[in-house]
Amino acid sequence: MTSTVSSPSRTIRIGSRKSQLALVQTHWVQEQLQKHYPNRTFEVHTMSTQGDNILDVALSKIGDKGLFTKELELGMLHNQVDFAVHSLKDLPTNLPEGLVLGCVTERENPADALVVHEKHKDKQLDTLPPGTIVGTSSLRRLAQLRHHYPHLEFKDIRGNLNTRLAKLDAGEYDALILAVAGLQRLGMAERIHQAIPSDVSLHAVGQGALGIECRAEDAEVLELLKALEHKPTAQRCYAERAFLRELEGGCQVPIGVQTVIEGETLTLTGMVASLDGQRLIKDTTSGAATQAEELGIELANKLKDQGAQAILNEIFAEIQR
Ligand SMILES: NCc1[nH]cc(CCC(=O)O)c1CC(=O)O
Structure with missing residues (x-):
C-alpha cells in the first residue's frame, strides 16, 4: 500500500478524459486548486474512456454505466492518479468500492439548450415546423421533447461538441439539443439559440456541475478538495x-x-x-x-x-x- 501521509512535496495527479470539454473542466479545477494551494504541485494525466472510443453505437445501446469514468476509476484504484474530474452527470450513482465523490463544484446553468441550423434562426422550439430533424443521443431529451412536440423528428447523434455542431451546420440535422453548461464552458455560448424551459425539459441529474472522485482513504486529497466544494x-x-x-x-x-x-x-x-x-x-x-x-x-x-x-x-x- 502506498503511503498518502501528508508531505508538502507530494505531487497531486489529476485524472481527466481527453475531450476538449473534459480538459477545460480539469484545467479549471487545477487552476482553482493552484490558487488555494500555491506551494503544491498539481499535474494533469489524461486517459481515454470507453465512451470516447466507441463512437458508432447509440449511447443508450451500449448500456454500460460508467462509460466515461471506468478507466479513470481504475487509474485511482491503481494509484496512477489521485483524483478524477468528471461532468457529474456522467458519474454513476454507485461508485466502485474504495472511491467516493469527494467534491461537487458550483453548478452552471443546468438547462438544456436548443441549437439550430441557420435556416431555422427565426424559430423557437414552439415554432419549429413538423418534420424538423432534432439530433440528440439522450433518451431523457428525446422522451420529453416527443411528449411536448410530437410533430418533431429525432435522430441519434454522437461525437464531441464540435463534431455535433459540424454535422448540424452541414445540414445532417435541423437542430440539436445540448447542455447549456457544456457550450458555455467551451466558449460557444453564442450557439445557444434558446435555453429550454424546465416545464418542457427537466435536466439530467448532476447536469452543469463537476464531480471530483477520489480514493475514500486519501484524507489529504479529501481535505484539499474542500476548497472547491x-x-x-x-x-x-x-x-x-x-x-x-x-x-x-x-x-x-x-x-x-x-x-x-x-x-x-x-x-x-x-x-x-x-x-x-x-x-x-x-x-x-x-x-x-x-x-x-x-x-x-x-x-x-x-x-x-x-x-x-x-x-x-x-x-x-x-x-x-
Ligand atoms: N453526456 C455528455 C455530456 N456530459 C456533460 C455534458 C455537458 C456539461 C454538463 O452537463 O455538465 C455533456 C454534453 C451534453 O449533454 O450536451
Whole structure:
C-alpha cells in the first residue's frame, strides 16, 4: 500500500478524459486548486474512456454505466492518479468500492439548450415546423421533447461538441439539443439559440456541475478538495443522485430533475417518461436541504407509486434488445 501521509512535496495527479470539454473542466479545477494551494504541485494525466472510443453505437445501446469514468476509476484504484474530474452527470450513482465523490463544484446553468441550423434562426422550439430533424443521443431529451412536440423528428447523434455542431451546420440535422453548461464552458455560448424551459425539459441529474472522485482513504486529497466544494450545489446534486439511484437509472434513461434551494428548504422535481413520450410521470417534494438524500429517495418512491417502475422496466427491456 502506498503511503498518502501528508508531505508538502507530494505531487497531486489529476485524472481527466481527453475531450476538449473534459480538459477545460480539469484545467479549471487545477487552476482553482493552484490558487488555494500555491506551494503544491498539481499535474494533469489524461486517459481515454470507453465512451470516447466507441463512437458508432447509440449511447443508450451500449448500456454500460460508467462509460466515461471506468478507466479513470481504475487509474485511482491503481494509484496512477489521485483524483478524477468528471461532468457529474456522467458519474454513476454507485461508485466502485474504495472511491467516493469527494467534491461537487458550483453548478452552471443546468438547462438544456436548443441549437439550430441557420435556416431555422427565426424559430423557437414552439415554432419549429413538423418534420424538423432534432439530433440528440439522450433518451431523457428525446422522451420529453416527443411528449411536448410530437410533430418533431429525432435522430441519434454522437461525437464531441464540435463534431455535433459540424454535422448540424452541414445540414445532417435541423437542430440539436445540448447542455447549456457544456457550450458555455467551451466558449460557444453564442450557439445557444434558446435555453429550454424546465416545464418542457427537466435536466439530467448532476447536469452543469463537476464531480471530483477520489480514493475514500486519501484524507489529504479529501481535505484539499474542500476548497472547491459548493454546498448548495452539492445538496441539490445529492438529492438528484439519490432520486436516480433509488430508481436504479443510469445516465441513459429518460429521467429528469430540477432542484431549487430557498433558505433551508430544498425542492426537488423529478420525472420519468416512456420513450414515445406518451406517458410522463412528474412530481415534486420539499424538505430540509440537510436531508437531501432522503428527499431524493422519497420522490423516487412517489413516482414508483404512480407507475414509474413499469415504464423503466419496459425501457430496460427495450434497450437490451
Ligand atoms: N453526456 C455528455 C455530456 N456530459 C456533460 C455534458 C455537458 C456539461 C454538463 O452537463 O455538465 C455533456 C454534453 C451534453 O449533454 O450536451
